[in-house]
Amino acid sequence: GENVEQHPSTLSVQEGDSAVIKCTYSDSASNYFPWYKQELGKRPQLIIDIRSNVGEKKDQRIAVTLNKTAKHFSLHITETQPEDSAVYFCAASWNTGFQKLVFGTGTRLLVSP
Amino acid sequence: DVKVTQSSRYLVKRTGEKVFLECVQDMDHENMFWYRQDPGLGLRLIYFSYDVKMKEKGDIPEGYSVSREKKERFSLILESASTNQTSMYLCAAAGRENSGTDTQYFGPGTRLTVL
Numbered sequence: 001g002e003n004v005e006q007h008p009s010t011l012s013v014q015e016g017d018s019a020v021i022k023c024t025y026s027d028s029a030s031n032y033f034p035w036y037k038q039e040l041g042k043r044p045q046l047i048i049d050i051r052s053n054v055g056e057k058k059d060q061r062i063a064v065t066l067n068k069t070a071k072h073f074s075l076h077i078t079e080t081q082p083e084d085s086a087v088y089f090c091a092a093s094w095n096t097g098f099q100k101l102v103f104g105t106g107t108r109l110l111v112s113p
Numbered sequence: 114d115v116k117v118t119q120s121s122r123y124l125v126k127r128t129g130e131k132v133f134l135e136c137v138q139d140m141d142h143e144n145m146f147w148y149r150q151d152p153g154l155g156l157r158l159i160y161f162s163y164d165v166k167m168k169e170k171g172d173i174p175e176g177y178s179v180s181r182e183k184k185e186r187f188s189l190i191l192e193s194a195s196t197n198q199t200s201m202y203l204c205a206a207a208g209r210e211n212s213g214t215d216t217q218y219f220g221p222g223t224r225l226t227v228l
Contacts, residue, residue, distance in 0.1 A: 001172075009153070034216070043203065043219040044156070089155060099144055099207045099215045100171075105155040 002027040004092050006104025014112055019080050021107045023090035024072040032093040033073045034101070035064060039086045047088075048075070080111045116140070117206050117220035125226045132191040134223050136204030143209050145187035146217065147171075147179065150201040162187055194227045201225075 003026040013019050023033075034049035050057045050064045050073065057064050061080075066073040077084055087108050091101040120135035138145065144163050148156040148171075158171030160179040168179050176198060180188045187206075191198055204220040 006155075032215075036219075043221050045219070046216050049216070099209075099217065100146075100158065100161060101217060102158075102172075103148075103156040105153060 002030060002092055002094065002102040004090060004102050004104045006090050006107060008107060009105065010108045010110070012110045012112065013080050015080060015082060017080055019075075019077045019084070019109055019111075021075045021088055021090070021109070022072060023074070023092075023104050024070075025092040025102075026071070027092070027094055028068075028071065029094040030071075030092040032099075033064070033066060034091050034093075035075050036089045036091065036103075037086045038089065038106075044089060077109075080109075082111050082113055085109055085111045117204060117218050119202075119204055119220040119223050121223050122221060123224050123226075125228065126191075126194050127228050128195060130191075130194050130227075132194050132225065132227075134189040134191075134202055134204075134225070136187045136189070136206075136220055137185055138187075138206035138218075139185065140206065140208075141184065142206040143184075144207045144215075144217075145181065146205040146207070147177075147187065147189045148203045148205065149173070150203055150222070156203065159189065194225075196227050199225060199227045 006023045031052035036044035037047045038044040061078045063076040087106045090104040116139045146161040147159045162168045162181040178190045202223045205217040207217040
């Protein structure tokens with residue numbers, strides 16, 4: 001089955017720096033890659049997603065890139081702010097009809113003022 | 114926005130008890146999911162359901178069962194709770210794949226402690 005690896009497990013940056021989180025997946029049939037942000041004590045919330053027919057997607061300070069050949073995708077956060085501090089999860093899905101996601105193990109991002 | 118609610122935020126049970134975790138969604142979505150979240154392990158799928166009375170095993174179904182009698186409600190059942198089932202349980206709901214509504218939306222979670 002699909003396996004998603006996520007790195008790093010923790011990431012500390014200074015406010016204003018960029019942060020990059022990387023995920024690799026094993027199943028070349030995977031075609032949907034969402035990113036979720038989970039603040040302390042709250043539910044995971046979708047922040048951005050990308051489908052396999054697109055190489056990059058941006059939403060303000062957040063971008064996701066996908067390299068299908070290498071089977072990896074990355075989350076890029078620019079001009080980080082303290083409110084970006086959270087745990088970020090990547091996930092991958094393929095055409096099962098059920099939108100079944102396999103999640104990475106998460107990255108704890110800490111943005112220091 | 115899809116609203117996904119779970120019956121309890123915190124639950125404490127004893128070993129051997131039967132435990133019911135309830136999840137309700139209000140957007141008529143076909144797919145519902147139960148995950149458990151443990152530090153360093155991410156979110157792991159226990160069971161999911163793609164229609165009323167339909168269920169499929171996820172990656173870690175052992176020790177759990179589910180019930181979906183109505184489209185909006187998906188229940189997770191621990192037949193005989195054990196201490197290794199102490200965890201955060203998250204429910205999610207999503208529309209049909211590639212329908213434009215297939216984003217998974219999560220409930221607030223139930224932190225279950227089994228003593």
